[in-house]
Amino acid sequence: MFALIRLYIIIFLFEYTLSEDILLPSFLTSNQSFSSSTTSLYLCHVHQLNNSKEFFLQGYNIVNGGNTSYVHHLLLYECSIKDKLIYSGLCGMYSVRLMPRSVYHNCQTRIIIAWAKGGQLKYDYPIDTGLQITSYTQLLLEVHFESMIPSNHSIGVHLRFYPKDIKPQYEIxxxxxxxxxxxxxxxxxxxxxxxxxxxxxxxxxxxxxxxxxxxxxxxxxxxxxxxxxxxxxxxxxxxxxxxxxxxxxxxxxxxxxxxxxxxxxxxxxxxxxxxxxxxxxxxxxxxxxxxxxxxxxxxxxxxxxxxxxxxxxxxxxxxxxxxxxxxxxxxxxxxxxxxxxxxxxxxxxxxxxxxxxxxxxxx
Known part of the structure; x- marks a missing residue:
């Protein structure tokens, strides 16, 4: 009986686990002036999370992970400002001046997800731990492409949250x-x-x-x-x-x-x-x-x-x-x-x- 109840609980939690995708906009990866570049290229996108309360990240997946041969690294930053930010475009060492100062100064500091070439495509935090996401959290997705970008490359991160009202014991x-x-x-x-x-x-x-x-x-x-x-x-x-x-x-x-x-x-x-x-x-x-x-x-x-x-x-x-x-x-x-x-x-x-x-x- 207890095993059956536990199974129902697991099924319930699984079905109601929240998730959200953060992807580079298609207009960025289909821009020919970007994809024809002969050097490394950084693209960034600020993503607004629609949370009414705090959540905890349980793990993540790299979206379109089977097509990462042109990707050097992928980083997800947590912005340190509550004011709403909007930016999708070039970033990185050679394009700093193209980014709004508010994005550059407030979003390229705290790294919360780091993925590099050949890395695992799925990551789970240890049981009873999670990464806190607040009601005003904004995230900056940064993708470093090498030499070229396949058209409409939908690289990004699939975030998996704990169900609402579940708070893990430890914040990572x-x-x-x-x-x-x-x-x-x-x-x-x-x-x-x-x-x-x-x-x-x-x-x-x-x-x-x-x-x-x-x-x-x-x-x-x-x-x-x-x-x-x-x-x-x-x-x-x-x-x-x-x-x-x-x-x-x-x-x-x-x-x-x-x-x-x-x-x-x-x-x-x-x-x-x-x-x-x-x-x-x-x-x-x-x-x-x-x-x-x-x-x-x-x-x-x-x-x-x-x-x-x-x-x-x-x-x-x-x-x-x-x-x-x-x-x-x-x-x-x-x-x-x-x-x-x-x-x-x-x-x-x-x-x-x-x-x-x-x-x-x-x-």
């Missing part, structure tokens, strides 16, 4: 680690291995994890581009949370953890280390940037309980001699090794960026 958050998308990262050519570390320092975690607050990490997505070969995330320089070895650009899957989940507290310090190979680059070094032929080093930590004012903890490289970071020179293996040694020997070349919300957190 997403913490972005690594570097800014436009960081002054520089990789000399002709080298088999280059090690690039970034940090979320203890001072940062101590500030946000006060009063014995502990972050329970239940999944992690690491992200880099074509020259990345390995990515490691360590806590306190010895507890290895993740080691993607080898890192595969076309297979950027989220790593899930089983209970008991890894924990981070005020005594922790995080190191995200990306390894690259430029052995097939002969004539120029590689800079940090958005495109697949540029490089970056980032990680997205899914955790609970959420810390409202802590969406990112980034660091940026600060080089003593910026004159060596250019391609106006004749490259040789000897020169590349010399420059790389200077970069690696400068142990203090990374400084912690502001912990507060930064509009440049977008990848």
């Amino acid at each position: 958050g997403v913490l972005t680690l690594g570097t800014l998308a436009r960081s002054p990262l520089f990789l000399p050519p002709r080298l088999n291995q280059i090690r690039f570390p970034t940090y979320c320092v203890n001072d940062c975690l101590k500030y946000y994890l006060q009063n014995n607050h502990t972050m329970n990490i239940f999944s992690i997505l690491v992200h880099a581009h074509k020259r990345a070969t390995r990515i490691i995330l360590k806590e306190n320089n010895f507890n290895r949370l993740i080691d993607r070895n080898p890192f595969e650009f076309h297979r950027q899957e989220i790593v899930y953890y089983n209970k008991p989940y890894p924990q981070i507290n005020s005594s922790s310090e995080l190191s995200l280390i990306c390894y690259y190979s430029t052995e097939n680059d002969y004539s120029k070094g590689i800079y940090g940037g958005h495109d697949s032929d540029d490089e970056m080093c980032q990680a997205f930590l899914y955790y609970y309980p959420k810390i409202e004012s802590f969406p990112l903890c980034l660091s940026i490289p600060v080089y003593k001699n910026k004159n060596i970071l250019n391609n106006n020179q004749n490259w040789s293996l000897k020169r590349s090794l010399l420059i790389n040694n200077q970069l690696e020997l400068n142990f203090n070349h990374l400084k912690t960026l502001q912990y507060e919300v930064s509009r440049e957190a977008a990848t």
Whole structure:
């Protein structure tokens, strides 16, 4: 009898589970001036949720996931403003001036969903956890296409909510680690291995994890581009949370953890280390940037309980001699090794960026 009642309850909840699709408008993906571009292209769309009260996100699916061969990444941001925003168009590093300032400053900060090439098309949060969506929430969908866009490409996200009036025990958050998308990262050519570390320092975690607050990490997505070969995330320089070895650009899957989940507290310090190979680059070094032929080093930590004012903890490289970071020179293996040694020997070349919300957190 109890099993039958439980079955009816499950069926009832399943039937009344709420959902909503957030898709790029068809007029964007069918615009020939966009799709004929020979470089990477970012398209964004602000979506208004029609909630009369708060909901909790239970999971999501990538819509039209079987047609993602031209998609570099997909991000969903939560806007930090109640005023109604309207925008559908170009965005990203090279189109910032085309975006309304209100959208750029208020919507490209807190990432709540991150998907990259080759990742899973369905994602479920752990039982008793959910991501809160308020009655005034606005979401910005950002899709990075590579080289071209298939006409009428309906890429987007299908959000799955808990039924009304069901509030999970824990609210989840997403913490972005690594570097800014436009960081002054520089990789000399002709080298088999280059090690690039970034940090979320203890001072940062101590500030946000006060009063014995502990972050329970239940999944992690690491992200880099074509020259990345390995990515490691360590806590306190010895507890290895993740080691993607080898890192595969076309297979950027989220790593899930089983209970008991890894924990981070005020005594922790995080190191995200990306390894690259430029052995097939002969004539120029590689800079940090958005495109697949540029490089970056980032990680997205899914955790609970959420810390409202802590969406990112980034660091940026600060080089003593910026004159060596250019391609106006004749490259040789000897020169590349010399420059790389200077970069690696400068142990203090990374400084912690502001912990507060930064509009440049977008990848």
